[in-house]
């Protein structure tokens with residue numbers, strides 16, 4: 082049965098589970114000064130090397146966290162707090178993940194000014210407008226690498242050229258799907274997530290370029306170079322490392338395979354009348370198909386699909402509790418009813434041709450049935 086909600090949650094790769102298993106039973110605390118502690122420390126440092134290698138960084142530039150949300154908080158709040166003597170203005174794109182938007186709002190309540198960089202109808206940051214928003218006292222700009230909801234990939238190198246302060250890039254959705262090379266991107270801070278590359282949940286990392294200073298948010302015993310207190314989740318970090326090692330070897334072939342499935346799925350869905358693609362038609366993640374079906378509600382489509390064994394999402398799983406139309410879809414200029422009729426199909430490592438065929442067989446009937454019941458649909 083097709084699980085096409087990889088963006089909300091992905092299974093952990095069996096090879097990752099294998100690598101983690103010994104560390105669930107391992108007693109060593111990485112800070113302990115004895116052989117069990119050294120073993121745990123070595124396992125963490127080995128994982129750090131693997132995560133660093135995937136993004137072309139030095140291992141000393143990787144700080145492990147509890148996930149992308151914490152990494153984003155550390156990047157935005159930690160950087161702003163540490164560097165506030167240089168300015169109190171930050172800029173984030175209008176389609177950032179809610180963990181960035183809310184971190185920015187927190188800063189606003191604490192004496193900072195925040196501006197949102199607008200995006201065009203395809204979700205690309207408008208470079209001219211970004212340039213005009215940046216001020217002399219802007220200390221940080223945050224723009225995601227790719228959007229998990231509409232799939233649009235930003236041209237970070239072009240953005241880097243107009244940003245003359247620190248640049249944070251949330252690479253949660255792009256890692257393992259397209260190239261994430263921190264040297265090419267020119268980013269100072271980069272958010273990484275384990276589960277998005279088939280590692281365990283509850284682990285992530287922040288890349289902090291050498292020389293860039295941030296304040297810790299979690300105060301404790303000085304772990305992670307004093308940037309993240311608390312005893313490390315050794316098994317989780319080992320799993321993230323293994324997932325990064327696999328991703329580095331396999332991501333190109335995997336992306337190619339998914340691109341073919343993605344295109345077949347998109348073409349098939351767009352054959353349904355009054356159905357439109359969200360996001361950029363070319364510069365999009367190889368695993369993302371975001372479409373809107375006119376006249377019907379995303380939630381009813383999700384429930385109908387689930388009854389047929391198909392799982393997808395209406396947008397960010399993290400914001401679906403609010404019932405507000407997605408801020409991403411509003412930022413690309415959709416009307417409320419268009420945003421509400423949107424569905425994201427996200428493919429992953431175990432998606433197959435059969436999954437796509439099954440969805441394309443079921444969806445036209447589901448959409449037609451729901452439209453027949455919709456007061457908006459007059460034929």
Ligand code: PMP
Pocket residue numbers: 088089148149150151153178180225227228229251253254274399
């Ligand atoms: N950034 C982006 C782009 C995301 O899609 C997500 C959600 N997967 C996050 C940050 C937050 O991730 P998490 O909920 O795992 O902390």
